[in-house]
Amino acid sequence: GENVEQHPSTLSVQEGDSAVIKCTYSDSASNYFPWYKQELGKRPQLIIDIRSNVGEKKDQRIAVTLNKTAKHFSLHITETQPEDSAVYFCAASKSGGGADGLTFGKGTHLIIQP
Amino acid sequence: DTAVSQTPKYLVTQMGNDKSIKCEQNLGHDTMYWYKQDSKKFLKIMFSYNNKELIINETVPNRFSPKSPDKAHLNLHINSLELGDSAVYFCASSQEGGQTPLHFGNGTRLTVT
Numbered sequence: 001g002e003n004v005e006q007h008p009s010t011l012s013v014q015e016g017d018s019a020v021i022k023c024t025y026s027d028s029a030s031n032y033f034p035w036y037k038q039e040l041g042k043r044p045q046l047i048i049d050i051r052s053n054v055g056e057k058k059d060q061r062i063a064v065t066l067n068k069t070a071k072h073f074s075l076h077i078t079e080t081q082p083e084d085s086a087v088y089f090c091a092a093s094k095s096g097g098g099a100d101g102l103t104f105g106k107g108t109h110l111i112i113q114p
Numbered sequence: 115d116t117a118v119s120q121t122p123k124y125l126v127t128q129m130g131n132d133k134s135i136k137c138e139q140n141l142g143h144d145t146m147y148w149y150k151q152d153s154k155k156f157l158k159i160m161f162s163y164n165n166k167e168l169i170i171n172e173t174v175p176n177r178f179s180p181k182s183p184d185k186a187h188l189n190l191h192i193n194s195l196e197l198g199d200s201a202v203y204f205c206a207s208s209q210e211g212g213q214t215p216l217h218f219g220n221g222t223r224l225t226v227t
Binding site for chain 2: 031032034036038042043044045046049087089093094101102103104106107109
């Protein structure tokens with residue numbers, strides 16, 4: 001089955017700096033790569049996703065890049081703010097339909113230092 | 115209205131008991147899931163289900179069983195609870211399997227004493 005590795009497990013950055021979280025996946029058939037943000041005590045929520053026919057996608061301060069050849073994808077957060085502090089999860093899926101779910105990375109605890 | 119709702123929010127019980135967690139989604143999604151989040155925050159899929167198939171993660175003990183009375187509900191039954199079952203359990207749904215965004219419920223924190 002799919003295996004998703006995520007690094008780093010903890011990332012501390014100064015407010016206003018950029019943060020980068022990296023993930024690799026094992027199954028070359030995977031073609032959907034979402035990122036979820038989970039604040040303390042709350043549910044994971046989708047912040048951005050990318051499909052394998054696209055190399056990069058941006059949404060305001062958040063961007064995701066995908067390198068299919070190397071089987072890795074990254075989340076970039078610019079101009080970090082205190083409310084960006086949370087655990088971020090990458091995930092991968094190869095389903096073309098049916099009931100397959102997402103395989104998640106182990107999460108990155110992002111800490112924004114004031 | 116809450117899109118994916120699960121009850122109870124907290125569940126404290128003793129080893130050996132049997133318990134259930136209920137989940138309902140009002141998004142009209144075809145696929146529902148149960149995920150387990152352990153103390154290290156790792157999210158692991160337990161089950162995924164749509165009207166055509168049930169996929170069970172092979173590492174999930176058979177003490178855990180999903181039950182779906184209709185496509186808007188996927189309940190989780192747990193028999194003979196063990197200490198290691200303590201975790202947060204998230205229900206989720208998606209429109210078309212794993213290729214579309216997951217919508218999570220607020221989670222059920224299960225504590226087995």
